[in-house]
Amino acid sequence: MSGISALLQTLARPEILALEPYSHAAWQPDRVRLHANEAPWRPAGDTSAAGLNLYPEPIAHELGRRLAALYEVDPAQLLVTRGSDEAIDLLSRIFLRAGRDAVLQTPPTFGMYKVAARIQGAQVIDAPLLREQDWRLDPARLLAAWVPEARLVYLCSPNNPTGNRLDDAALLQVCEALAGKAIVAMDEAYIEWSGAASFTRFLAHHPHLVILRTLSKAHALAGARCGALIAHPDIISLAARVIPPYAISQGTIESVLRALEPAALSGSRERLASLLGERRRLAEGLAALPEVGKVWPSDANFLMIDCHDPALLLRRAAAGGFILRDLTRQASLARSLRVSVGSPEHNRSLLRSLATP
Ligand SMILES: *Cc1c(COP(=O)(O)O)cnc(C)c1O
Numbered sequence: 239m240s241g242i243s244a245l246l247q248t249l250a251r252p253e254i255l256a257l258e259p260y261s262h263a264a265w266q267p268d269r270v271r272l273h274a275n276e277a278p279w280r281p282a283g284d285t286s287a288a289g290l291n292l293y294p295e296p297i298a299h300e301l302g303r304r305l306a307a308l309y310e311v312d313p314a315q316l317l318v319t320r321g322s323d324e325a326i327d328l329l330s331r332i333f334l335r336a337g338r339d340a341v342l343q344t345p346p347t348f349g350m351y352k353v354a355a356r357i358q359g360a361q362v363i364d365a366p367l368l369r370e371q372d373w374r375l376d377p378a379r380l381l382a383a384w385v386p387e388a389r390l391v392y393l394c395s396p397n398n399p400t401g402n403r404l405d406d407a408a409l410l411q412v413c414e415a416l417a418g419k420a421i422v423a424m425d426e427a428y429i430e431w432s433g434a435a436s437f438t439r440f441l442a443h444h445p446h447l448v449i450l451r452t453l454s455k456a457h458a459l460a461g462a463r464c465g466a467l468i469a470h471p472d473i474i475s476l477a478a479r480v481i482p483p484y485a486i487s488q489g490t491i492e493s494v495l496r497a498l499e500p501a502a503l504s505g506s507r508e509r510l511a512s513l514l515g516e517r518r519r520l521a522e523g524l525a526a527l528p529e530v531g532k533v534w535p536s537d538a539n540f541l542m543i544d545c546h547d548p549a550l551l552l553r554r555a556a557a558g559g560f561i562l563r564d565l566t567r568q569a570s571l572a573r574s575l576r577v578s579v580g581s582p583e584h585n586r587s588l589l590r591s592l593a594t595p
Contacts, residue, residue, distance in 0.1 A: 242445040242472045245418055249389050249446075254332050254476055262296040262483040286488050294488040297478060301491050304498050305466050309451055311438050314471040317478055318464065318486050322427055322452040325467040326354045328477045329448065333389045333421055334360040342388040344375060346399060346568050348425060351392040363388055369570050372535065373400040377411040384416065391416060394425040396432050399565055399576045401536035403432045413437075413444055421473075423448045428538035430456035430510055431517075438468055445470040455539060456510055457497055462490045513539055517579045523589040524577070531573070540578045548575055551592055558591025560584075 246255065263274040277291045284290045298318045306313040319325040334341070336359030343351045344367050352362045365383035367373040375393070384391070393412065395404040413422050424437045426449055438449050452465035464486065467477055496502065517536060524543055525533045529551055532544040545551050548566050552575065555562050563576035579585065 241418075242470050245446055246472060246476065248418075249421060250332055250476060251335055254480060257479050259479040260483055263293070265295055286492055288488050288492070290488055292488070293484050294486060294491055296483045298486040298491050301464075301486065301494055304495060305451075308498060308503075309436065309438060309449075309466065309468060311441070311468055312471075315441065315468055315474060317467045317474050317481065319467055319481065320463040320465070320485055320490075321454055322425065322450045322465040323350055323354075324463075324481070324485070325450050325465055325477075326350050326423075327357075328467060328480050329390055329421065329423055330354040330358040330360065331480055332473075332476050334358045336360065338387060339390075340385065340388045341390045341392060342380070342384055342420070343392045344380065344394070344397075346373075346397075346565070346571055347392070347394050348398045348427075355390075361387070366570065367397065367400065367404075373397065373402045375404040375408045375412075377408045377415070380412055381415050384420070386419070389420050391420050391422050392425060393422065394427070395434070396428040396537040398427065398538070399540070399542050399563065399571070399574070401534055401538045401540060401542050403434055403537040406434065409437065410440065413440065413447055417444060417446055419446075421446050421448055423450060425450045427452045427455055431514065431539050432537035434537075441468070441470065445472075448473060453494060453497070457494075457506055458509075459494060459497055462493050464490050464494050513579055516582055516585060517541065519582075520577070520579055520585045520589070523585070524592070527589075527592055529592070540576055542571075542574055542576050544573045545575060546573070548573055551575060554592050554594060555588065557594070558587060560588050560591060 271292060274293055276293060280289050280291050302316055302318050303313045305318060306316045334355060340361035340363050341351055341355040342363045342365060345364050355362050363383055365380040368376055393409055396402060416422055426436055429436060441447055449468040451468060454460040521533045521541055524530050529546055530543050531546055534542045552562060552564060565571040565574040565576055
């Protein structure tokens, strides 16, 4: 047995390994489709190229190839998903046996890892980041918390909501220590702002490594719901069996393909760079407010702040028409809020609102 098939025999749910996938209507775009019970007319207001009356491609291959080129991986290593949220859901369903398995995560972190695990009936084990050390990942602490039931380990870098990049050497140490033992899922939702190189460069040596990418943040496509699961081709074929057919809508396929045109991509790179300047100005403005105790360093498009009275700042923000993310219910974040870096105008106006008693 090859390394990956031994790994999947050990870690994937037997039901998924044995699953007979849904047999969808054949995809032959050159023929007239009288095999899928679609309507023969376009709906009102349909401006799509293909026609919204027709099912989209069962697996979005062209979009997959374009995303593979964007992320510099082989198309067989990538599955297009409805945002990273769906990739997280797929991982839970493939690898976690209800009532037996667990995920290991590093709070404070993205809430969907826990929710998806709970939906699947799995436990959640926490190995917190070190607040006193700027939310550093301690590989020894994480590995000590690992148990064989923890089949999925989530690492988020830059981390949401703390905003910091995790150290590559620490991430790699975790990845190497868990080879053959767990799936290590690296969530790179904010990597475009960090200047870090993607962990896709380690995929060839680590078949248990999975990378999550999204178009929701740096590509300004949150409304399109599009992301990518990047992994060994054998993991991708398992995920392709579990994802519903026609998961990616025609509207999403067409709008994401437009956003991946070279001119569009260079435009979004420029905006990315200008947002970094805006992040610095916003951080300085927030740090100057007497109610703000600390602005945490950020490698992402948001800032986490610690406040003397978070409720007061939330009220001032609301009075100016702004919503900030209240993090105060999380154990180590009792005084923290998260602020997305907005347009220059909105950032200035937010700072004025926060300074207005
Ligand atoms: C926003 C975010 C995502 C992206 O989710 P989508 O479903 O792709 O919109 C993934 N991971 C983290 C940590 C995020 O903050």
